Amino acid sequence: LGLIRQLRTDFSARKLELWYQPQVDLVTERVVGMEALLRWPTSEGFISPSVFVPLAEYSGLIIDIGAWVIEESCRRLNKLTQAGYDNVRMAVNISMPQFRDPDFVNMVIRIVTEYQIEPARLELEITESVVMDEPQIVIESLRELKAFGIKIAIDDFGTGFSSMSYLQQLPLDRLKVDRSFINEIKPNQSAFIAETIVTLGNRLGLQTIAEGIEKREQASYMLKLGCDEAQGFLYAKPMPYDNLIEFLDEQK
Numbered sequence: 001l002g003l004i005r006q007l008r009t010d011f012s013a014r015k016l017e018l019w020y021q022p023q024v025d026l027v028t029e030r031v032v033g034m035e036a037l038l039r040w041p042t043s044e045g046f047i048s049p050s051v052f053v054p055l056a057e058y059s060g061l062i063i064d065i066g067a068w069v070i071e072e073s074c075r076r077l078n079k080l081t082q083a084g085y086d087n088v089r090m091a092v093n094i095s096m097p098q099f100r101d102p103d104f105v106n107m108v109i110r111i112v113t114e115y116q117i118e119p120a121r122l123e124l125e126i127t128e129s130v131v132m133d134e135p136q137i138v139i140e141s142l143r144e145l146k147a148f149g150i151k152i153a154i155d156d157f158g159t160g161f162s163s164m165s166y167l168q169q170l171p172l173d174r175l176k177v178d179r180s181f182i183n184e185i186k187p188n189q190s191a192f193i194a195e196t197i198v199t200l201g202n203r204l205g206l207q208t209i210a211e212g213i214e215k216r217e218q219a220s221y222m223l224k225l226g227c228d229e230a231q232g233f234l235y236a237k238p239m240p241y242d243n244l245i246e247f248l249d250e251q252k
């Protein structure tokens, strides 16, 4: 509980940061987007989001933090456009409690409009467990956001307990193949699962992206399977905005 209090204080003092990890097209290896990831620097180093995001969810703080994440991402997306990067997407992680907030859909639309973002350049990432938690609220909200033009991705696909029937009901654009299926490039069980997810995505007309790509052989294997994009340390780690701009400039 001390940690929740510290999180609340640090968030109010604007000490949370948003870092960005590039996403590349597997064929051209050009940057096509990025995922915004929360970072919490403290005097004892960075506290992992896998520790503090659950605390933020439990305490309700995620509503305000999540709104800040969307606003900050859109502000940066607007800056990127001004810097000439007018095609890249920004992916933002969304937690279940945010969907329970009756203002959520309007809030997102309001921010996208305020920062003059083309809606298709913002992508919301949700996990299967978010969908399964309260399918009706999530499906309804995502349909409204999708109608506005915002993109939707399923994060960590294959690790939650989802019902395949929701793949038909959700207005999806992309499946993110969880990095636990990328570890091996030899024909083994996790490789077969990665292959099946890519095939499923392709058959459903969805884009696919492989997470956690660390080796060149993993990238070429995913490309061979028909996966569209990749994200991982092979290309870049999550980085602050200034470093991201340098990274993009070097690619020109």
Ligand code: G
Pocket: 036, 037, 038, 048, 049, 050, 053, 069, 092, 093, 094, 095, 238
């Ligand atoms: O970046 P890292 O691997 O440390 O992230 C760990 C987890 O925290 C990931 O599952 C990621 O989705 C989650 N996370 C990071 N940033 C955000 C955020 O802005 N909102 C939510 N809900 N989760 C986030």
Ligand code: G
Pocket: 021, 037, 093, 155, 156, 179, 211, 212, 213, 214, 231, 232, 233, 234, 238
């Ligand atoms: O759960 P989610 O997919 O949102 O988590 C994204 C997290 O995965 C980020 O915190 C990021 O630091 C981490 N990540 C991104 N690329 C790699 C990678 O190539 N290897 C490993 N081990 N982690 C990665």
Ligand code: NA
Pocket: 035, 093, 125, 155
């Ligand atoms: Na994510």
Ligand code: MN
Pocket: 155, 156, 157, 176, 178, 179, 211
């Ligand atoms: Mn993931």
